[in-house]
Amino acid sequence: xxxxxxxxxxxxxxxxxxxxxxxxxxxxxxxxxxxxxxxxxxxxxxxxxxxxxxxxxxxxxxxxxxxxxxxxxxxxxxxxxxxxxxxxxxxxxxxxxxxxxxxxxxxxxxxxxxxxxxxxxxxxxxxxxxxxxxxxxxxxxxxxxxxxxxxxxxxxxxxxxxxxxxxxxxxxxxxxxxxxxxxxxxxxxxxxxxxxxxxxxxxxxxxxxxxxxxxxxxxxxxxxxxxxxxxxxxxxxxxxxxxxxxxxxx
Amino acid sequence: xxxxxxxxxxxxxxxxxxxxxxxxxxxxxxxxxxxxxxxxxxxxxxxxxxxxxxxxxxxxxxxxxxxxxxxxxxxxxxxxxxxxxxxxxxxxxxxxxxxxxxxxxxxxxxxxxxxxxxxxxxxxxxxxxxxxxxxxxxxxxxxxxxxxxxxxxxxxxxxxxxxxxxxxxxxxxxxxxxxxxxxxxxxxxxxxxxxxxxxxxxxxxxxxxxxxxxxxxxxxxxxxxxxxxxxxxxxxxxxxxxxxxxxxxx
DNA sequence: AGTTTCGCACATCACTCATGTTCAATCGCG
DNA sequence: CGCGATTGAACATGAGTGATGTGCGAAACT
Numbered sequence: 001x002x003x004x005x006x007x008x009x010x011x012x013x014x015x016x017x018x019x020x021x022x023x024x025x026x027x028x029x030x031x032x033x034x035x036x037x038x039x040x041x042x043x044x045x046x047x048x049x050x051x052x053x054x055x056x057x058x059x060x061x062x063x064x065x066x067x068x069x070x071x072x073x074x075x076x077x078x079x080x081x082x083x084x085x086x087x088x089x090x091x092x093x094x095x096x097x098x099x100x101x102x103x104x105x106x107x108x109x110x111x112x113x114x115x116x117x118x119x120x121x122x123x124x125x126x127x128x129x130x131x132x133x134x135x136x137x138x139x140x141x142x143x144x145x146x147x148x149x150x151x152x153x154x155x156x157x158x159x160x161x162x163x164x165x166x167x168x169x170x171x172x173x174x175x176x177x178x179x180x181x182x183x184x185x186x187x188x189x190x191x192x193x194x195x196x197x198x199x200x201x202x203x204x205x206x207x208x209x210x211x212x213x214x215x216x217x218x219x220x221x222x223x224x225x226x227x228x229x230x231x232x233x234x235x236x237x238x239x240x241x242x243x244x245x246x247x248x249x250x
Numbered sequence: 251x252x253x254x255x256x257x258x259x260x261x262x263x264x265x266x267x268x269x270x271x272x273x274x275x276x277x278x279x280x281x282x283x284x285x286x287x288x289x290x291x292x293x294x295x296x297x298x299x300x301x302x303x304x305x306x307x308x309x310x311x312x313x314x315x316x317x318x319x320x321x322x323x324x325x326x327x328x329x330x331x332x333x334x335x336x337x338x339x340x341x342x343x344x345x346x347x348x349x350x351x352x353x354x355x356x357x358x359x360x361x362x363x364x365x366x367x368x369x370x371x372x373x374x375x376x377x378x379x380x381x382x383x384x385x386x387x388x389x390x391x392x393x394x395x396x397x398x399x400x401x402x403x404x405x406x407x408x409x410x411x412x413x414x415x416x417x418x419x420x421x422x423x424x425x426x427x428x429x430x431x432x433x434x435x436x437x438x439x440x441x442x443x444x445x446x447x448x449x450x451x452x453x454x455x456x457x458x459x460x461x462x463x464x465x466x467x468x469x470x471x472x473x474x475x476x477x478x479x480x481x482x483x484x485x486x487x488x489x490x491x492x493x494x495x496x497x498x499x500x
Numbered sequence: 501a502g503t504t505t506c507g508c509a510c511a512t513c514a515c516t517c518a519t520g521t522t523c524a525a526t527c528g529c530g
Numbered sequence: 531c532g533c534g535a536t537t538g539a540a541c542a543t544g545a546g547t548g549a550t551g552t553g554c555g556a557a558a559c560t
Contacts, residue, residue, distance in 0.1 A: 036537090141391065252548090
């Protein structure tokens, strides 16, 4: 997918979200693309659950407090994500077993772990795909139902897979993190998967870009006391450090 | 990947298999490609477990009785596979729950089921990827360890996922099928997964191209009596029909 | 130490994929 | 039931990506 295409999808997503619903013609004149292209874009966004098609236009399905779709987040803040991912990868020792959360930051970690000697269970199909060509990794796929777009695995099968295993390290992403509210996620199912991942690991590393440190999402996952380290791109957060968490600045 | 590249990979695979081991220079003159390209090809094939690199060349890892790698099978016999897949897809009713085996024929089925209203658990990541963009399917991913190249999920996590569920229909591929020897597979782990899939389904459909009907592989999966229907591209096999199996010719 | 092999970096080209246009079919509305 | 708008399929085109080749420094084997 080209950059132009992604930014157009973003533009459409936001315009439709703000207006509630919009017509194809309006979106075409807004983006400068042809109506055919808009229709194809709407089809893509509908498949991701971002919006719902109706004849002549589309209506937004994004609730306030929900997350923008994966494809639109994946190339935002790439620098910070990559630096965070590199710092996280450095904290992993060869031979370890690792459970790797879903999300764009963790996907960057997945790419960096590709040629390492590890046992890895990624919680998102994106990460699975990023690592499935590796000969050096022992890749474990958890069961579950992939959420459209995000491709994060959730549900009883995922929880069962996590409960059956014990990992050296869990690498978790999140949608919000603060000393007061702990680790939070937008999606309830996601939250329980994260919780299970944290429970089944000896050491927990949170990979969190700075924008998440001021945010709190709906679903509570775990208190900061259950984290061993937080890797972020901003300067050390005093509140977190006061709560006894090691904060690593990438 | 271009066709030229795939056929070169095939050529290399066969040449190395027949010779046991071959040098980079020899492969370059054989295929007409540059040595750099040969090295890159060998890297790909090594990642798939087809061969093993050593300085100056590569040695084959393919045992007699083992299977050529997935990437090299996926565009062979496409016509037959697609016709078989279409016939199989026609036998599935909307609303059903289906477990879909690994293999190239089943991957074609996966593509055809993309826009249907079904609950599907594919046993290979290739099929998962083919279906993960669908909004109409309820996709279930089994746990497991993906075999390199094939990306078929196997192991205790896969078996546990299958044991936890009951499906209306199992669509299984295989490496060999005959009235006498039943359904057989090259890989032992694969065989136990297939067996579990068959056990957890009420109805079993085997999707088998004609070349498999004369072959028998190492691992026994199940007798033909456990199959409800066999879909193939050759004329009806009398032996199978005599064994009481419905043979559908696509 | 010498030679071969390797793999990185860059240039080039072929191919694919996104986009736009046209048109027949379809849908919804009056 | 008919009309107009909308849709999506088919094809043409262009941009961009991925595969291939070449040169060179580094590494490995002898």
